[in-house]
Amino acid sequence: MSESKVHFFSSEPLVALLGNPNCGKTALFNLLTGSRQKVANYSGVTVERKEGRLTLESGKNIRILDLPGAYSLYPRSLDEKVTCNVLLGRAEGEKRPDLVICVLSAMNLRRNLRLVLAAKRLGLPCIVVLNMLDIAKRQGLQIDTAALSGELGLPVLTSIGIQSDGADEIKQFLANLDWRNLDGLRTGTSDATLENVASHIAHTETDNIQVQRILQNLKLDQIIPDQLSDRLDAVLLHPVLGPIILVALLFCIFQAVFSWATVPMDLIKSSVEYLGMHIGALLPDTWLRSLLINGILAGLGGVVIFLPQILILFFFILLLEESGYLPRAAYLLDRVMGSVGLSGRSFIPLLSSFACAIPGIMATRSISNARDRMVTILIAPMMTCSARLPVYALLISAFIPEQKLWAGIDLQGLVLFLLYLAGILGAMVVAWILKRFTSAQFKMNALMMELPSYHLPRLGNLAISLWQRAEIFLRRVGGIILLMTIGLWVLSSFPFPPEGATGSPIQYSFAGMIGQALTHVFSPIGFNWQISIALVPGMAAREVVVSSLATVYALSSSSIDASEALIPLISSGWSLATALSLLAWFVFAPQCLSTIAAVKRETGGWKIPVIMLSYLFGLAYLASFITYRLAIFLGLG
Amino acid sequence: MHLDQVDVNAAYRVCAIDAPKGAPQIKGQLEDIGFLPGEQVTVLRKGLLGKGPYMVRVGASTFALRKSEARMIAVESASHV
Numbered sequence: 001m002s003e004s005k006v007h008f009f010s011s012e013p014l015v016a017l018l019g020n021p022n023c024g025k026t027a028l029f030n031l032l033t034g035s036r037q038k039v040a041n042y043s044g045v046t047v048e049r050k051e052g053r054l055t056l057e058s059g060k061n062i063r064i065l066d067l068p069g070a071y072s073l074y075p076r077s078l079d080e081k082v083t084c085n086v087l088l089g090r091a092e093g094e095k096r097p098d099l100v101i102c103v104l105s106a107m108n109l110r111r112n113l114r115l116v117l118a119a120k121r122l123g124l125p126c127i128v129v130l131n132m133l134d135i136a137k138r139q140g141l142q143i144d145t146a147a148l149s150g151e152l153g154l155p156v157l158t159s160i161g162i163q164s165d166g167a168d169e170i171k172q173f174l175a176n177l178d179w180r181n182l183d184g185l186r187t188g189t190s191d192a193t194l195e196n197v198a199s200h201i202a203h204t205e206t207d208n209i210q211v212q213r214i215l216q217n218l219k220l221d222q223i224i225p226d227q228l229s230d231r232l233d234a235v236l237l238h239p240v241l242g243p244i245i246l247v248a249l250l251f252c253i254f255q256a257v258f259s260w261a262t263v264p265m266d267l268i269k270s271s272v273e274y275l276g277m278h279i280g281a282l283l284p285d286t287w288l289r290s291l292l293i294n295g296i297l298a299g300l301g302g303v304v305i306f307l308p309q310i311l312i313l314f315f316f317i318l319l320l321e322e323s324g325y326l327p328r329a330a331y332l333l334d335r336v337m338g339s340v341g342l343s344g345r346s347f348i349p350l351l352s353s354f355a356c357a358i359p360g361i362m363a364t365r366s367i368s369n370a371r372d373r374m375v376t377i378l379i380a381p382m383m384t385c386s387a388r389l390p391v392y393a394l395l396i397s398a399f400i401p402e403q404k405l406w407a408g409i410d411l412q413g414l415v416l417f418l419l420y421l422a423g424i425l426g427a428m429v430v431a432w433i434l435k436r437f438t439s440a441q442f443k444m445n446a447l448m449m450e451l452p453s454y455h456l457p458r459l460g461n462l463a464i465s466l467w468q469r470a471e472i473f474l475r476r477v478g479g480i481i482l483l484m485t486i487g488l489w490v491l492s493s494f495p496f497p498p499e500g501a502t503g504s505p506i507q508y509s510f511a512g513m514i515g516q517a518l519t520h521v522f523s524p525i526g527f528n529w530q531i532s533i534a535l536v537p538g539m540a541a542r543e544v545v546v547s548s549l550a551t552v553y554a555l556s557s558s559s560i561d562a563s564e565a566l567i568p569l570i571s572s573g574w575s576l577a578t579a580l581s582l583l584a585w586f587v588f589a590p591q592c593l594s595t596i597a598a599v600k601r602e603t604g605g606w607k608i609p610v611i612m613l614s615y616l617f618g619l620a621y622l623a624s625f626i627t628y629r630l631a632i633f634l635g636l637g
Numbered sequence: 638m639h640l641d642q643v644d645v646n647a648a649y650r651v652c653a654i655d656a657p658k659g660a661p662q663i664k665g666q667l668e669d670i671g672f673l674p675g676e677q678v679t680v681l682r683k684g685l686l687g688k689g690p691y692m693v694r695v696g697a698s699t700f701a702l703r704k705s706e707a708r709m710i711a712v713e714s715a716s717h718v
Contacts, residue, residue, distance in 0.1 A: 072669040076662070108697040111671045200665065208673045223677060223697055230681075237692065239685045331701045334690045344690075344701070447690055448670060448706060451699040 013179050014063045014095050016086065018119055019103035020112050021069030022452040024131045026050075027161035028103060029066040030461050032170065039468045043093040044604075047082045048365065056175040065097065071111070073118040074200040077368040087122055099182060100126045101170070106136035106143055107453070109220060110211055116152060117207045125185035128156045129170060134163070135453075139224050151214045153187060162458055229324075229453040236325070242332050250351070253316045257309050257355060258386075264308035272301035287493065295489030296482070302541045304477060306356050307470065309386050313355040314469045315462065317348065322457035327449055334447060340428045341435025343369070343447050346376040350427075353383035358598045359473065365602075375434050377602065378612055379427040381595050382588060384420045390543040391586050392419060398571040399579040415583075422587045426619065484593050488540045492548075506551050511536040525585070525624040526578040526632075539593045542586065577631035584627040589620035638714075640693065640707040643680055648715035651676045651695070655709050663709060671695045672710055680707070 019025040030037075033052025042049045050066040067086060068079035075081035082091060089096030102119050104112040119126055130145060149156040157173055160166030215221040236242055276293045283289040320326040330344030337344055345367045353360030360380045367373040396412050403411050488511075497508040506512050515533030522532050530552045538545035546566070553569055570579075590596065590613050599609045643649055651672050656664035672678070672695055681692040681699070689704035 074665065074669070076666055076669065110676075110696045111698060204665075204668050204673070208675075212675070225694070229699075233681070233692075237682060239682075327701070331690055331692065334701065334703070335684065335688065338703075447701055447703045448666060449701045450670070451692065451701055453699075 012061050012063050013098040014065060015099045015101060015174070016065045016067050016097035017101050017103055018067050018083065018087070018115070019069060019131075020071055020105065020108070020115060022450055023069070023103050023105040023108070023112060024161035025069065025103045026066060027458065027461055028129070028131055028159055028167060028170075029064065030464055031159075031161060031164070031167040033064055035464065035467075037464070037468070039472065042082050042086075042091060045078060045082060047079055054171070054174070056171065058175050060175075060179070062174065070115065072115065072200070072204075073122070079368070087119075087124065097124060098179070099177075099185070100124045102126060102128045103131050104128060106130050106132045106141065107139075107226070109143075110215060113211045113214060114204075114207045116154075117210060118203065120152075120154070120187045121203075123186060125182035126154055126187065127173070127185060128152060128154050130156060130158045131161050133158045134160045139226070141220070141224060143220065144218055147218055148214070151217060154185065162455075226453045232454055233328070233451075237328060237331065242328075246329055246332050253313070254354070256316070257312050260312055261308040265305050268301065268305050268308070272297055272305075290493055291486070291489055294493075295486055298547070299485030299489065299540050299544070300477060300482060302544050304474075306386060307473065309355045310359055310473060311466060311470060313352060314359065315466055317352065318462050318465050319457050322455065322461060324452045324454040327451050330449060331451065340431040342372055342375060342431055343367075343449075345369075345447075345449065346372060349376050349380060350383055353380040353385060356385050356387070357381045357383065357592070357595045359469065361595070361598045361602055362472070374603070374608060375431055377599055377608065378434065378615075379430050381590060381592070381612070381616060382423045382427040382430070384423045384587070385542075385592075387542040387592065388419075388586050390546050392416060392583065394546050394566060394570075395579050395583050398567045399574075399576055419583060419587055422584075422623075426588060426623075430615070430619075484597070485540050488537050492537045492551075504552055506533060506548075524628075525621065526575070526581040526628040527585075528574070528578070531578075531582060535591070538591055541594065542591045545591075576636040577628050580631050580636070581624040581628035584623040585620050587620070588616055588623055590616035638712055640678065640680065640691070640702075640710040640712055641704055643712060645680050645683060647679065649678050649712040650715050651678050652711040652713050655711055657709070663706070667706070667710065670700060671698060677715060678710070678712060 017025050017029055029050065029052060032054050036054075037050060037052040040049050040051075041047065047068055052064045052066070054062050054064055056062065065086070067083045070080040070083045072080070073084055073087070075084045085091040086094050087097065087100065100119055100122070102116045104116065116126075116128055128149075130143060130148070133143075136143060145156045145158060155173070157169045159170055212221070236245060276297050279297070280289060280293055283292070317326070320329065326348060330347050332344075333347045334344035337346055346364075348366065349360045349363040351360075352363050357380050360383065361377050364373045364376050364380070367376060396415055400412050400415050405411055405414065490510075491514070492506050492509050492511040494509055497505045512533050514536050516529055518532040518535070519527070519529045522535075527535075530549065533552050534545050534548035537548045549570070550566055553566065585591075596609045596613060599612060600606060603609070638649075639655075640649075651674055653674060654664040654667050654672060656662075656667075676696050679694045681694055684690050684692075684704075689707070690701045691704065691707045693700050693702050693707065
């Protein structure tokens, strides 16, 4: 039985922006709607949906939808499929647009015009906007908009996406439009259908001929190369210099992520503690106080603390993306990634995962090949995220002696570097194995990635995108992560310890019982019961393990310097083999439920998260087992 | 002649796309991004030791292609036309 849904749409007209990737469509969208944007997903698919609101001079409000970029209206990727479905009025929960604005890059008319011809066949009212006119003029390109309008049979407006008044002509046109009767802008029949293979092939040929004719009539069939981009590429894509510049750039970004973030992170940490102290003083010592402070506040604080790092990393990624360098970084890395069966496109999500796997997994949306996307999601948690750092820092300072090796290299620093390297190598091996086991039809993975001209990034666009990233992250923290934090608090707090109990309360809780049971599983890899218990609440976020260990060892959990108080305890209580085994565990273990939740959301099912959970657990266990046994064999037990 | 055999920085024209039997959809994909008969095409770089990825200018846009993708694009020297 099928259920029919009735959707109610607001009466405001819906205008869709359609264009090729890299035609400056999003900059134009930002100009039209400013900060009045809503970012969500299209119903049922993980394609980002951006809608904004524009108030016209007449006071009328219109909704503007920034459709995913498309090269043609014959869908080949998830993004293009959404674009086609929306335009045909077939997307679930979406109203068919009242007007389509075709955004063209004046720099690339031949490819962009083919999309206009396809859009005309949809039978929707349609206008054309010639964007990036400033760059075209600077390069000596004269475009006769009146003649172009005559050729296409549609109004042609102009815009400059990077100038604050660059969209005024469009606003003026929309204000003067009679929204009740747009038939004058309609060119085809309104009962258009999706192109099938045969009609698409036929259209490709005729459209190409028509575009050639239009360009000839307008005397625009000369190709003017972008000399500035070519000169920059001579250095940035140089076979030797290019990779060196890329590595230097990444090094600087990492330095910035970790050094600039310390101040805001300390600030968040101390405000969470301050808040906890004050709420604690107000409430009686009951389970409610414990839930608020030890559960919700500590748990959410532990995740929000990574916001500064995530924002700084995203600032740089967006900066590189806006400037046009990011696809070139992917170009430079394509051979390395190709050797393990991935493409250069996987580079950006994996880079983000060094701050936190959640934004990294969200960034895999830009990978069009479904298999590549799955593999990238599966290996993303192996990139050393910053939540592992407090655990690494605790174990390294407790067990690795502070000594200088040759050439002034610090032993502790070297161990930290090796832990990062172990994660990267593990990820490459897993990707390589997955490449061998996925079916042959997927082996042909395409690159076909556009390298757009370089642009100076605009701060306004950066700020809007950065704000949207932060909003998505915080919304997730407030939703699923909040629920899990409360769940883990319940596990660690109930049941209460019996009268006259001597150990720490967590020992008698559900988490304690699970931990005791886990000791049987973990003793072959050298974990004692204290570690096993601490791993349970540590599922909320890896760094929570440090404070949980403090709790298990009956230190005051509100102690600010839990790790400093822990160092002498564990360095005398644990063997070096146990410590090394725990380090190996944290390189691979799926020790973060938030990541699993993000994977479930992005892949739309439980299959991939379950595969991820089990293979990472197996890998971590194996790595710890080998490390522990080897260390004992070497006499470090 | 195919795009993996051409000289760097010389102008050619696209003749046809010879997609492999196992992946006919690649033809349409290449056409959509601009590899259409008659279009001007230049290989700007061939990557380290010529192994790719290739940086190819087609029409007014620039794309990164793998060597296996470049091999599917049949071209002729632009001076023939």
